[in-house]
Amino acid sequence: MKTLLEAIRPTTFIEPEKLRKYLGVDLTIATETFQHTGSFKFRAAYNLALNVPNAEILTASSGNFGQALAYACQLLNKKCTVVMPGTSAQVKIEAVKGYGATVDLVDTQKIGRNERVAQLAAKMPDAYFASAYDDSFVIEGNASLGAELATKNFDVVVSPVGGGGLASGIIKGLCDAESAAQIFGAEPLLANDAARSFREGKIVVNEFEPQTIADGARTISLGNLNWAILQTGLSGIFEVPEEKIIEAVRILFSYANLKTEPTGALSLGAILDNREKFIDKKVCLVVSGGNVDAGIYRQILDG
Numbered sequence: 001m002k003t004l005l006e007a008i009r010p011t012t013f014i015e016p017e018k019l020r021k022y023l024g025v026d027l028t029i030a031t032e033t034f035q036h037t038g039s040f041k042f043r044a045a046y047n048l049a050l051n052v053p054n055a056e057i058l059t060a061s062s063g064n065f066g067q068a069l070a071y072a073c074q075l076l077n078k079k080c081t082v083v084m085p086g087t088s089a090q091v092k093i094e095a096v097k098g099y100g101a102t103v104d105l106v107d108t109q110k111i112g113r114n115e116r117v118a119q120l121a122a123k124m125p126d127a128y129f130a131s132a133y134d135d136s137f138v139i140e141g142n143a144s145l146g147a148e149l150a151t152k153n154f155d156v157v158v159s160p161v162g163g164g165g166l167a168s169g170i171i172k173g174l175c176d177a178e179s180a181a182q183i184f185g186a187e188p189l190l191a192n193d194a195a196r197s198f199r200e201g202k203i204v205v206n207e208f209e210p211q212t213i214a215d216g217a218r219t220i221s222l223g224n225l226n227w228a229i230l231q232t233g234l235s236g237i238f239e240v241p242e243e244k245i246i247e248a249v250r251i252l253f254s255y256a257n258l259k260t261e262p263t264g265a266l267s268l269g270a271i272l273d274n275r276e277k278f279i280d281k282k283v284c285l286v287v288s289g290g291n292v293d294a295g296i297y298r299q300i301l302d303g
Helices: 015-023 041-051 064-075 089-096 114-122 136-150 166-176 191-198 223-231 242-256 263-273 294-301
Strands: 012-014 026-031 056-060 079-085 104-107 129-131 156-160 180-189 237-239 281-286
Touching: 015 026, 015 242, 041 064, 041 136, 041 166, 056 064, 056 294, 064 079, 064 089, 064 104, 079 089, 079 114, 079 156, 079 242, 089 104, 089 136, 104 114, 104 180, 136 166, 136 223, 136 281, 156 166, 156 263, 166 191, 191 223, 191 237, 237 242, 242 263, 242 294, 263 281
Parallel strands: 026 281, 056 079, 056 129, 079 104, 156 180, 156 281, 180 237
Antiparallel strands: 012 026
């Protein structure tokens, strides 16, 4: 049985000359697109599956955490059930099934993911409910990425924000390493509950699941554990318009030869929309994953 650090792939650091010149920013990409299952979520999922004693794990996910947990459970010989919105990227649905997990698709206009999880949990009393972000094992797993970033002495780190699991983990890893880097979040403007929470000083909840193109950020709210870390650890949250998310996906393809999902491109979208804030700084752009349907990716690139 492998430890977390033995199981994960180290993040890939790219110093994209064309993109640096295009932006006029000293930029390094830390991409998790080459992580197991194509996103940072494997760090969290493996750490959780490794440490909980339960033989069965239940979760809700739009895709990346679901497939990461499914794979982690496959490696550790545990059962896995994933509640997914019917609007999830087909590539993610198929990936979860491919790793041997049970997929429960729901219409989120009729029933919330958490409500469906509660229904299933009542029938699965021995299962551990794994939040994709609001769980100490998740945060600790993602802190392994923060520890890697801390070795590079960045002035600024920009991370996508959905439920807050990645950003809070990065903050923890950087703080544990006593890094002086500023950490900013990047969130879709259409799903800006984290930014509103940051402004109001308390967790703000979306009334409905926001239909941003960044499907990994279609969360109802931040997690309680995440909020406690983000509130003190983030220097700010950038709200990224949909057109900037799309532009960022195209630019990462054209200027860095990197395929990313829209959620993974949020951090570049934040820089595109606020470039002047990053001049004369050593910036790390966290790209969280690359799992995107071929059809959607083609539409984005074709414009």
